[in-house]
Amino acid sequence: MIVIGVDIGSVATKGVLINDDQRYYLMAPTGWSPRQGARDIIKGLMANCSINRAETDMIMATGYGRVSCEEADKTVTEISCQARGISALYPAARTIIDIGGQDSKVIKISKAGKVSDFAMNDKCAAGTGRFLQVMATALGMDVSELEEEEDPEQTIGINSMCTVFAETEIISLLAKGKSKGGIIAGLHQSVARRVTTMARRLKAEQDIIFTGGVAINSGIKRAIMEELQTPVTVPEECQFTGALGAALLAAENLMKDKNST
Amino acid sequence: MYQNNVEDFMKIREVNVMRLKEMKEKGQKVVGFYCTFCPTELIIAAGAIPVGLCGTKEDPIPAAEEVLPRNLCPLIKSSYGFAATGTCPFFHFSDLIVGETTCDGKKKMFEIMQDIKEVHVMELPNLNKSGPAFDLWVDEIRKFRTKLEEKFQIKITDEAIREAITLVNEETKGVKKIADLNKMDPPPLSGIDLLTTIWSRGFNTDRKEIIGMLSELEENIKDSTQVSGEGENKGEGKRESEGEGKGKGKGKDKKKTRPRVLLTGTPVGLGSEKVIRLAEEKGGAVVAMENCTVYKTLEMQTDENCDDPIIALARKYINIPCSCMSPNPDRIELLERMIEEFQADAVIDLTWQACHTYNIESFAVEKLARKLEVPYLHLESDYSNSDAESLSVRIEALLEMVAGK
Numbered sequence: 001m002i003v004i005g006v007d008i009g010s011v012a013t014k015g016v017l018i019n020d021d022q023r024y025y026l027m028a029p030t031g032w033s034p035r036q037g038a039r040d041i042i043k044g045l046m047a048n049c050s051i052n053r054a055e056t057d058m059i060m061a062t063g064y065g066r067v068s069c070e071e072a073d074k075t076v077t078e079i080s081c082q083a084r085g086i087s088a089l090y091p092a093a094r095t096i097i098d099i100g101g102q103d104s105k106v107i108k109i110s111k112a113g114k115v116s117d118f119a120m121n122d123k124c125a126a127g128t129g130r131f132l133q134v135m136a137t138a139l140g141m142d143v144s145e146l147e148e149e150e151d152p153e154q155t156i157g158i159n160s161m162c163t164v165f166a167e168t169e170i171i172s173l174l175a176k177g178k179s180k181g182g183i184i185a186g187l188h189q190s191v192a193r194r195v196t197t198m199a200r201r202l203k204a205e206q207d208i209i210f211t212g213g214v215a216i217n218s219g220i221k222r223a224i225m226e227e228l229q230t231p232v233t234v235p236e237e238c239q240f241t242g243a244l245g246a247a248l249l250a251a252e253n254l255m256k257d258k259n260s261t
Numbered sequence: 262m263y264q265n266n267v268e269d270f271m272k273i274r275e276v277n278v279m280r281l282k283e284m285k286e287k288g289q290k291v292v293g294f295y296c297t298f299c300p301t302e303l304i305i306a307a308g309a310i311p312v313g314l315c316g317t318k319e320d321p322i323p324a325a326e327e328v329l330p331r332n333l334c335p336l337i338k339s340s341y342g343f344a345a346t347g348t349c350p351f352f353h354f355s356d357l358i359v360g361e362t363t364c365d366g367k368k369k370m371f372e373i374m375q376d377i378k379e380v381h382v383m384e385l386p387n388l389n390k391s392g393p394a395f396d397l398w399v400d401e402i403r404k405f406r407t408k409l410e411e412k413f414q415i416k417i418t419d420e421a422i423r424e425a426i427t428l429v430n431e432e433t434k435g436v437k438k439i440a441d442l443n444k445m446d447p448p449p450l451s452g453i454d455l456l457t458t459i460w461s462r463g464f465n466t467d468r469k470e471i472i473g474m475l476s477e478l479e480e481n482i483k484d485s486t487q488v489s490g491e492g493e494n495k496g497e498g499k500r501e502s503e504g505e506g507k508g509k510g511k512g513k514d515k516k517k518t519r520p521r522v523l524l525t526g527t528p529v530g531l532g533s534e535k536v537i538r539l540a541e542e543k544g545g546a547v548v549a550m551e552n553c554t555v556y557k558t559l560e561m562q563t564d565e566n567c568d569d570p571i572i573a574l575a576r577k578y579i580n581i582p583c584s585c586m587s588p589n590p591d592r593i594e595l596l597e598r599m600i601e602e603f604q605a606d607a608v609i610d611l612t613w614q615a616c617h618t619y620n621i622e623s624f625a626v627e628k629l630a631r632k633l634e635v636p637y638l639h640l641e642s643d644y645s646n647s648d649a650e651s652l653s654v655r656i657e658a659l660l661e662m663v664a665g666k
Contacts, residue, residue, distance in 0.1 A: 064650065064654070076661065077654050077657045077658040077661060078654070079654070079658035079661070080658060080661045080662075080665070103651075114662070114665045114666070115658065115661065115662045115665065116662070117636075117637075118655075118658060120651070120654070120655060122651045122654075123648075123651070
């Protein structure tokens with residue numbers, strides 16, 4: 001059985017192709033057209049595996065751009081996909097903290113690996129990857145450099161919740177000659193606090209897995225662990241867990257159809 | 262076919278605007294109201310027509326924001342905006358507007374609305390289980406009676422109030438029968454049809470006509486569900502053989518219908534039905550709405566044998582389980598019963614932006630849903646469509662949760 005899961009996010013599009021027990025991963029920036037972004041990933045995955053569309057049994061799309069993916073046979077929300085992907089990788093996982101480019105969410109999973117509850121923030125950029133990107137620009141850095149430069153010992157609390165005001169706050173902190181590393185640690189704390197409030201409201205249980213593009217930043221992981229006072233695991237493929245879940249759900253769908261005929 | 266009946270309800274607003282115009286020209290008095298706390302029986306007893314006022318559409322909100330703060334409940338902004346822009350015909354025809362001190366936003370808005378048209382504000386107490394609060398409310402209803410008598414230069418007799426009580430009781434029973442039909446699986450009415458029927462009736466000038474329309478709709482639904490019940494079985498058999506032909510084993514589980522969603526929270530009407538629409542587009546069936554515009558008051562009957570009809574009215578109205586009451590255990594009790602009786606698979610709790618009372622009470626609703634092990638989703642939104650995508654992800658995920666259970 002060959003299935004593809006494609007997760008079309010606001011910043012990056014991620015794809016996972018499963019050919020029996022082999023998994024192939026591919027990621028690229030979504031760009032201005034989620035439709036084209038998804039098409040490129042699907043084509044890329046099939047080319048890498050020398051497989052054509054006819055040989056692919058099912059394509060499942062997820063993420064905010066799922067409805068614009070023309071190649072998809074089915075769509076499913078990223079909430080169900082994350083739960084499916086993570087429970088395949090970590091059967092003991094009960095909570096997922098996912099921070100992407102434009103939203104953050106907390107998903108609770110049952111012992112059976114199903115979503116039992118979730119909460120989501122996508123009303124504003126605060127607490128998302130977008131927030132970090134804007135702040136990195138204000139600091140004259142690339143978002144990927146933040147984790148190396150942070151100085152948690154000297155954390156400077158950032159009070160503004162709003163991305164626009166936080167940017168102004170940072171500029172004035174810099175003008176006052178405050179340490180850059182301390183400001184960065186404060187930014188990480190700010191993102192972590194937003195998502196951990198949501199996690200506590202949902203009564204997050206261990207094991208806690210942290211996914212999404214922002215999970216690459218070890219400073220955020222550190223800040224989340226400090227806030228929750230519990231260990232948090234970041235999967236190696238932290239950006240692909242949604243796409244992996246989509247592919248696994250596609251496979252399940254095919255099995256169900258087979259069984260019922 | 263009961264779809265025609267639903268369409269008749271949809272036309273109520275249009276038809277009644279013309280009717281009201283003609284009646285007004287002949288000297289008919291009209292009293293506009295916003296809320297289920299308004300004792301419409303007194304208005305009927307005064308020989309006036311009670312009409313619901315507009316407040317469920319986004320259009321007049323920008324105009325309202327010239328006066329009211331942006332960060333306010335859209336229902337209040339819309340209500341005021343319709344009045345201020347002169348775009349609600351029912352407001353236009355009203356001789357008097359009735360308001361109640363339900364929430365802070367509304368009572369302060371009514372102060373400003375006075376500049377447009379006379380608003381009679383009733384002081385609704387917030388502690389509905391206390392003796393002094395009840396006495397205050399009785400007094401407020403007596404004052405309203407006097408207000409109507411003075412305004413229209415008439416005398417409202419106890420006899421007339423009793424007649425109006427019987428009429429409104431009968432209408433409420435009729436509405437409840439319609440809403441309760443959706444306890445069936447599958448539900449005969451879509452959420453949108455249910456809302457159209459129950460919400461639109463408030464705009465009708467003739468209560469007796471509404472009672473007739475409701476019972477006709479009920480009969481037709483009952484007839485067609487019996488007929489199509491048989492038809493459906495045949496249809497399903499057919500679908501199955503087709504399915505075999507295609508090699509896809511769909512519909513093997515006959516009981517598996519669309520997830521049954523119960524909506525609760527802030528008031529919804531046509532124009533602010535987006536959550537119902539989204540839930541149904543994504544494959545759910547909104548079988549019931551606890552919201553005050555639909556089911557919240559339907560079990561409530563005014564005691565027809567009480568010596569003092571004003572006391573009887575006060576007793577009914579003060580027990581409406583609105584979140585402006587503190588504490589408000591009756592709402593949770595009603596919800597618990599509704600979740601069971603309507604066999605809800607999921608609960609969606611909708612809060613309009615800046616409605617503190619419903620927003621905070623969502624904590625208690627969530628606790629109930631957890632106790633009953635029903636998936637629960639709290640949504641905060643306004644009348645705009647700007648958050649349609651983020652709402653639909655949540656609603657879809659909720660429905661996937663139900664499907665995966």
